Amino acid sequence: MPTLSRPAYGESSKRTAVERTIRNTIISLVKGDITHEQTDAIVNAANARLAGGGGVDGAIHRAGGPEIMEACRKIGGCPTGSAVITAGGRLKARFVIHAVGPVYSDGRHGEDRLLSGAYAASLELALQHDLHSIAFPAISTGIYGYPIDKAARIALETVAGFLRARDGLTLVRFVLFSDSDLAVYRQTVQQIAGDREAQDRRTRGPGD
Ligand code: AR6
Numbered sequence: 625m626p627t628l629s630r631p632a633y634g635e636s637s638k639r640t641a642v643e644r645t646i647r648n649t650i651i652s653l654v655k656g657d658i659t660h661e662q663t664d665a666i667v668n669a670a671n672a673r674l675a676g677g678g679g680v681d682g683a684i685h686r687a688g689g690p691e692i693m694e695a696c697r698k699i700g701g702c703p704t705g706s707a708v709i710t711a712g713g714r715l716k717a718r719f720v721i722h723a724v725g726p727v728y729s730d731g732r733h734g735e736d737r738l739l740s741g742a743y744a745a746s747l748e749l750a751l752q753h754d755l756h757s758i759a760f761p762a763i764s765t766g767i768y769g770y771p772i773d774k775a776a777r778i779a780l781e782t783v784a785g786f787l788r789a790r791d792g793l794t795l796v797r798f799v800l801f802s803d804s805d806l807a808v809y810r811q812t813v814q815q816i817a818g819d820r821e822a823q824d825r826r827t828r829g830p831g832d
Contacts, residue, residue, distance in 0.1 A: 725764030
């Protein structure tokens with residue numbers, strides 16, 4: 625008889641809907657507090673000085689304890705559109721990847737490229753440290769003012785593009801803080817899947 629094993633990535637696995645898989649990687653969307661995640665790394669929405677702050681950054685430093693800030697001070701800073709990694713202190717996740725997204729002004733100041741860069745750099749760091757699972761918040765969509773629908777598309781497309789090209793990750797989880805943000809992400813996953821199908825049909829041409 626099959627036995628039920630404990631979910632591999634902690635409590636939130638119960639809330640996990642597998643939205644899609646890309647090659648060998650599951651992409652899941654959940655609502656919750658990212659500080660509770662048991663993925664190998666959680667991603668922080670940090671600022672370029674790595675100085676701590678409000679939002680998810682404040683929550684991560686509170687839950688993880690002073691070790692994380694000490695490590696951030698040693699690193700000193702991180703350019704917008706990139707990421708750095710520290711140990712996870714008291715968090716269940718062993719690592720925190722501090723990603724710096726852009727402040728949104730009008731969409732004409734390279735915001736998309738910088739936001740995409742923050743996601744890609746985080747994934748790159750996870751692979752460099754041989755990590756297999758990672759949880760992201762919706763970077764830049766709080767204090768930094770990025771419209772959630774635009775940010776969701778960039779987050780999901782960047783991650784999908786990365787996973788099509790690179791092996792090593794088994795789980796990428798997006799942890800959304802509200803029902804409405806979760807709904808936007810779900811809808812965006814559907815839209816991206818629809819866009820790809822339409823593109824495939826065009827590539828195959830009529831009658832294929
Ligand atoms: N778990 C998951 N998501 C969360 C949590 C949490 N515990 N808390 C907030 N969010 P924000 P930003 C969501 O403002 O826009 C800081 O001061 C939140 O609802 O944390 O990138 C930094 O030091 C939103 O959807 O980050 C920077 O100065 C998302 O996380 C600046 O804020 C990101 O919101 C970064 O601003």
